[in-house]
Amino acid sequence: xKMIFLVDGDNNIxxxxxxxxxxxxxxxxxxxxxxxxxxxxxxKLCAGTRAQVQYLESVKGGKxxxxxxxxxxxxxxxxxxEADFAYVISQDKGYEAAMSxxxxxxxxxxxxxxxxxxxxxxxxxxxxxxxxxxxxxxGALVRQFGPVQGQLAFDHLASLFAPPPQPEPEPxxxxxxxxxxxxxxxKRRSRSKAKAEEPAPQPVPDAxxxxxxxxxxxxxxxxxxxxxxxxxxxxxxxxx
Numbered sequence: 001x002k003m004i005f006l007v008d009g010d011n012n013i014x015x016x017x018x019x020x021x022x023x024x025x026x027x028x029x030x031x032x033x034x035x036x037x038x039x040x041x042x043x044k045l046c047a048g049t050r051a052q053v054q055y056l057e058s059v060k061g062g063k064x065x066x067x068x069x070x071x072x073x074x075x076x077x078x079x080x081x082e083a084d085f086a087y088v089i090s091q092d093k094g095y096e097a098a099m100s101x102x103x104x105x106x107x108x109x110x111x112x113x114x115x116x117x118x119x120x121x122x123x124x125x126x127x128x129x130x131x132x133x134x135x136x137x138x139g140a141l142v143r144q145f146g147p148v149q150g151q152l153a154f155d156h157l158a159s160l161f162a163p164p165p166q167p168e169p170e171p172x173x174x175x176x177x178x179x180x181x182x183x184x185x186x187k188r189r190s191r192s193k194a195k196a197e198e199p200a201p202q203p204v205p206d207a208x209x210x211x212x213x214x215x216x217x218x219x220x221x222x223x224x225x226x227x228x229x230x231x232x233x234x235x236x237x238x239x240x
């Protein structure tokens with residue numbers, strides 16, 4: 001954030017340079033003074049600043065000559081796009097017409113061009129814009145408003161810009177995992193399935209049986225006894 005200050009040395013310069021000690025190395029201060037004007041007191045006021053300070057003497061003397069030179073310098077800076085934030089430091093309201101003309105024609109070339117009574121009045125938000133982290137912002141607020149008010153301001157800003165809390169997701173019911181059967185039963189099931197898929201055995205035709213003679217009927221006991229009797233009778237007759 002580069003800021004340029006064009007200070008009117010003919011119009012209460014002591015008040016205009018208030019706040020110069022708050023500037024940084026990126027800032028530039030152009031002090032315009034009248035012809036023959038001594039700068040010893042002005043340089044003392046600028047001694048504690050880190051900004052780049054240039055002292056520009058009026059080219060010609062005369063009424064309003066310094067005012068015209070300041071407006072010319074401002075117009076050149078705006079036309080070149082070298083002044084994102086440019087301020088004329090003076091209590092002379094005559095610069096307001098020049099400010100309006102610049103806003104009407106060159107508003108796209110700068111972010112802010114304004115008339116302020118002092119450098120301090122241009123830094124109301126500078127400490128915020130130059131902060132690049134939460135720590136830098138906290139330190140800038142403390143320097144600007146003191147340790148208590150600065151910390152309160154930081155905490156309040158942090159709460160305003162904090163992201164809204166996210167609603168907690170509702171717990172989802174998860175299905176219970178199916179019970180796994182032991183591997184043994186799985187093997188049995190696969191075996192039974194394979195067994196069921198096997199083709200049924202075909203009936204084997206009966207082998208032809210050889211012809212078997214019918215068994216002889218058992219001889220009755222009576223016929224055997226009669227034969228023995230006859231044999232005995234024959235033997236007896238022969239003996240006689």
